[in-house]
Amino acid sequence: MNDLALRVREHIIRMATDGGCFIGASLSCADLLVYLYSEVLNVSPDRVHDPDRDYLLLSKGHDVPALYGTLAELGYFPKDRLKNHLRTNDSIYWHPNRAVPGVEFHSGSLGHLLSVGIGIAMDLKLRKASNRVFVLLGDGELNEGSVWEGMLTAAAYKLDNMIAIVDRNEFQANIRTEALIPLEPLSPKFEAMGWNAVRTDGHDFEALHRAFSELPNESKRSNEPKKPTVIIADTVRGKGLPGIERRADRWFVNFTHDEIRMLLEELHGNAQARLTSDTLMVR
Amino acid sequence: MKTYEEVLQDCALADDRIVVMTAENRAAIRTLPPQLGERFIDVGIAEQTMIGAAAGLALRGRIPIVHALATFLTLRAFEFIRDDVGIAGLPVKLVGGVPGFLSDGNGPTHQAIEDISLMRGIPNMQVFAPADMDDLASTLPTILNSPHPCYIRYPASTPTQVERTVYDIGRSEHVANGNDVTILTYGFLLREALVAKRILEQHSISAGVIDVRWLKPFDWEGILPLVRHSGLAVTFEDHFLTGGLFSILSEALVRNELSVPVLPIALEERWFKPGLLPDVLAFEGFTGAHLAERIRARFDKRPLSPKRTVHQEAVGIG
Numbered sequence: 366m367n368d369l370a371l372r373v374r375e376h377i378i379r380m381a382t383d384g385g386c387f388i389g390a391s392l393s394c395a396d397l398l399v400y401l402y403s404e405v406l407n408v409s410p411d412r413v414h415d416p417d418r419d420y421l422l423l424s425k426g427h428d429v430p431a432l433y434g435t436l437a438e439l440g441y442f443p444k445d446r447l448k449n450h451l452r453t454n455d456s457i458y459w460h461p462n463r464a465v466p467g468v469e470f471h472s473g474s475l476g477h478l479l480s481v482g483i484g485i486a487m488d489l490k491l492r493k494a495s496n497r498v499f500v501l502l503g504d505g506e507l508n509e510g511s512v513w514e515g516m517l518t519a520a521a522y523k524l525d526n527m528i529a530i531v532d533r534n535e536f537q538a539n540i541r542t543e544a545l546i547p548l549e550p551l552s553p554k555f556e557a558m559g560w561n562a563v564r565t566d567g568h569d570f571e572a573l574h575r576a577f578s579e580l581p582n583e584s585k586r587s588n589e590p591k592k593p594t595v596i597i598a599d600t601v602r603g604k605g606l607p608g609i610e611r612r613a614d615r616w617f618v619n620f621t622h623d624e625i626r627m628l629l630e631e632l633h634g635n636a637q638a639r640l641t642s643d644t645l646m647v648r
Numbered sequence: 649m650k651t652y653e654e655v656l657q658d659c660a661l662a663d664d665r666i667v668v669m670t671a672e673n674r675a676a677i678r679t680l681p682p683q684l685g686e687r688f689i690d691v692g693i694a695e696q697t698m699i700g701a702a703a704g705l706a707l708r709g710r711i712p713i714v715h716a717l718a719t720f721l722t723l724r725a726f727e728f729i730r731d732d733v734g735i736a737g738l739p740v741k742l743v744g745g746v747p748g749f750l751s752d753g754n755g756p757t758h759q760a761i762e763d764i765s766l767m768r769g770i771p772n773m774q775v776f777a778p779a780d781m782d783d784l785a786s787t788l789p790t791i792l793n794s795p796h797p798c799y800i801r802y803p804a805s806t807p808t809q810v811e812r813t814v815y816d817i818g819r820s821e822h823v824a825n826g827n828d829v830t831i832l833t834y835g836f837l838l839r840e841a842l843v844a845k846r847i848l849e850q851h852s853i854s855a856g857v858i859d860v861r862w863l864k865p866f867d868w869e870g871i872l873p874l875v876r877h878s879g880l881a882v883t884f885e886d887h888f889l890t891g892g893l894f895s896i897l898s899e900a901l902v903r904n905e906l907s908v909p910v911l912p913i914a915l916e917e918r919w920f921k922p923g924l925l926p927d928v929l930a931f932e933g934f935t936g937a938h939l940a941e942r943i944r945a946r947f948d949k950r951p952l953s954p955k956r957t958v959h960q961e962a963v964g965i966g
Contacts, residue, residue, distance in 0.1 A: 397909040418710070463736070470707065474731055479734055484704020484712075491667075491686055511728075512692040518701070521692070 366570050370399045371632070372635055376447055376603045378628045384451040385619025386459060387427040393534035393600040394501060395431045398566045401499060401530075402435050405577055410441045413466050417556065422482050424473030425503030425532065426460035426535050427617075433457060433465065435631030441467035476509030479529060483519050486527040507535025508546050510515045513558070516593075520559030523591035525581045528535040529560075531595060532567065538616055555595045565600025608637045618642070652676060652802075652835055655785040656713065657683050659792050666792060667705055671698045671746060676802060677715055695725035702740045703732035711739055711792055718744025718760030718801065719751075722767060733797050734770040740797050742767075747777075747801040748835060748886030749920065749928050755828040756919035760801075765891025768864040774798040774817060775844065775863040777834035780808045783861065786815045804836040804925075810859065818865035823873065826856035827942055830875050832893060833884040834860040840929065841884055843936020852943055860893060864924040868900040875901075880946065882911045884939060889914040913939065924940055 373395050378484035379384045401421060402408075408418040423432055430450075437444040442465060449455035456464035460473035472478050482500040489496055504514060519527050533551070535542055542548050552562035565576035576596050581589060600608050606628055620628065620642050627638030650658070657680055660666040667679055669689045674923050691698045695815065697718050702712035702803050714721070721744045722729070733740045742881045744763055751758040768775050774796050778784040780803050794817060824845055833841045838859050845855040856869055856878060874879045875897070883894040894912035901908055913934070921931045929935045933942070 471731075471735055474727060477700055477728065477732055480700025480728070481704040481707070483697065483704070484701035485708055486704070487689065487701060488705050488708035488710055499827050511696040512701070514697040515700070518697050522689075535958060565860075634905075 366399055368401050369403065369435075370396050371505050372438050373434035374632055375400055376430060376437065376444075378606075378625060378632060379431040380430045380433075381440045381618050381628075381636040382620050382622055382625045385578055386430045386450070388430070388618045389438045389536065389602040389612070390425065390428040390532070390534065391430040392429050392606065393531040393567070393602045395434070395598070395604070396417035396570070397501065397530060397532060397573070397598055398431050398435045400570055400573045400577075402439055404466060406499065407496060408467075410439065410466070413441065413568060417494065417496055418484055420469050420482070420498045422469055422472070422477035422478040422485075422498070422500045423461050424482075425475060425506050425540070426470055428462045428501075428503070428532070429459070432461065432468070434473055436465070436467040475503065479512050479515035479519070482527060482529075482539040483515055483522070483524060486519070486524040487522060489526055490522070490524065490595050495526075496530060498529060499528045499578055501530050501532060503537070504533045504535065504542050504548060504551075507531070507551075508537070509618065511545065515562065516558040519593040524593045527593040528580060529593065529595045531597045532600055533597050534600045536602045536611075536613065536616070538576065539613055548565060552595075555597075559592055561592050561594040562597060563594065564597045566601070567600035568604055569585065573598070606638070607633055608640060649782055650785055652781055652785045652788065652939050653679055655788050659789055660684055660687060663711070663792075665709060665711045667702075667710045667712045668715075669698055669702055669712050671695045671720065673716050675745060678700065678741065686752045690829070695720045696728045699728035699740070701734050702735060703728075703738050706733075706738035707736070711741070713741040713743060713792065715743045715745065717751075717758060718747040719758050722760060722763040722799070726766060728822075729767075729773075729871060730770055732949070737772055737795060739795050741791060741799070742799045743802050744799065745750050745802045749925060749932075749934065750804055750836070750886075751922075752925055752928065753922045755795070755922045759919050761887045761919070762803065762891065763799070763865070764863050764887055764893075765920070768891070770797075772796050773864065775801075776817075776861065777801040777863060778803050778861060779810065779838040779859050780837055781805055782807060783812065783815065783859075786812070790815065790817055799860065801835055806836065806839070808836070808838050808842070810838065810842075814861075818862045818867055820861050820867040820870050821859040822870070823859050824855070824857040826854040827878055828854045828947075829880040829882060830856040830858060830878040831882045831884055831939070831943075832858045832860050832871065832875070832897060834863065834893065835886065837884055837886060840934060840936040840939055844939035846938060847940035848943060851940075853944065853947060863893065863896055866896050866900060868904070871897075871901060872904060874908060876906050880909045880911060880943070882913060882939075882943060884913045885932075886920075886934065887914055889916045897940055911943070913942060
């Protein structure tokens with residue numbers, strides 16, 4: 366998984382030029398997505414339409430380079446297709462599109478996909494199916510009231526087949542979450558809304574393994590109160606590139622080709638990139 | 649004649665894809681929870697979550713039909729309708745309660761008089777405004793079978809006593825013949841339009857009446873030939889002037905390079921006075937008598953010339 370995560374980060378970095386991408390949030394959830402697709406989700410490239418698959422919804426859609434990198438590496442579509450980023454001959458752009466194999470639903474406006482996930486989870490309950498719905502939320506996204514509406518509804522309908530994952534990189538677009546709309550203590554908020562809450566390191570695969578092993582499984586489901594679960598994954602925005610980690614101004618970036626070469630070197634532990642691009646862009 | 653609720657129940661019991669949802673507004677569906685069991689989903693007062701969840705259910709092959717007051721549905725949850733239902737093109741059916749004047753004494757927060765304008769702007773969204781329960785209940789099975797999303801203006805319960813020939817999607821009903829003026833309307837105001845027709849007859853003005861029914865798809869093939877052969881078209885609606893039937897007819901006329909005088913009767917840049925429905929109609933000048941008076945005044949003041957254009961009417965030139 367470490368190798369896979371490294372290759373996914375290479376894809377993310379390569380998408381940060383010729384128009385750019387939201388690199389910080391993509392790098393923070395890269396390990397989460399690699400772990401989910403490698404160890405958790407019951408889905409594969411030949412089962413993207415299988416009604417018995419697990420669903421993963423990317424609610425903070427601007428981190429889609431991490432998803433596309435993961436899906437391409439795992440064979441959902443050819444890696445060459447990533448070169449079509451922002452080309453009008455394909456559907457690979459700054460937010461997810463269902464035209465790309467493996468993408469369950471589009472997003473872009475924050476606070477939507479928890480409720481879409483609730484609908485999927487409700488249908489699975491109606492059919493007494495055992496597959497699950499995972500929804501990746503941004504921490505800044507928790508500012509949106511619709512997320513809290515969804516929390517109440519998911520708990521009310523006892524959707525123990527729903528797992529929200531918060532990419533807790535501590536930043537929203539241009540500012541630290543705690544400096545703007547503080548979220549901590551976060552686990553008790555979910556717990557008070559009727560959810561199981563698990564907190565974990567979002568980059569350490571061993572820690573993720575321990576966290577996800579606490580999910581309600583078939584045998585547990587019958588005995589315990591039926592609740593949705595949130596995994597709050599502590600992450601670092603820009604993870605993997607020390608030069609941009611935790612930098613408020615490295616949210617949306619559009620680097621030169623030279624800078625991309627230097628960043629790829631930096632990713633592999635070599636010299637830190639010298640970045641000259643003015644990359645503070647508000648989108 | 650079965651009610652909306654009875655027809656919906658029949659459809660849902662015959663087709664387990666149908667899921668009835670509400671954001672804790674059960675007025676139209678009170679008897680359904682025990683009939684449908686888990687396929688009746690009330691998310692509480694949470695319109696956004698209802699629409700998102702409806703999209704999720706539709707992704708799994710369900711046909712959700714959701715219920716909320718028309719304002720909260722189309723305004724509070726607008727972006728969810730646009731993004732999660734509209735962009736994905738999912739067959740979610742949206743039923744808006746107490747639209748237009750039917751919100752009675754609730755006040756401007758509850759006045760859905762931009763709902764048609766908003767909903768018709770969403771690609772592939774159908775917009776249905778039946779005049780009464782007969783039309784709604786009879787058309788409902790076809791709507792549920794359509795692959796497109798649909799917004800339904802839930803009508804008043806009073807029957808219009810109109811003899812209907814069509815219950816199709818996108819077809820209007822030519823309710824009454826008349827050569828001097830053609831009144832186009834939708835929803836319960838059809839009743840007032842028929843009253844106006846009778847009054848105008850006494851003044852030797854022959855008025856045709858069209859129940860538009862569908863604002864989208866708009867039945868321009870059925871409506872434009874009638875409109876162009878009468879001396880005046882009147883659009884009569886409990887909606888803002890902007891974006892409703894007047895706009896739709898104007899667009900259809902311009903697109904078809906037709907020049908027809910149009911008298912728009914709608915709410916112009918304002919909300920309406922809250923009160924009981926008959927009083928609201930009287931205060932706002934939307935009774936059949938008012939409508940007849942407006943049309944008569946128009947005939948008296950300005951003898952009609954077929955050369956007048958829609959644009960001139962709209963801005964009051966000439």
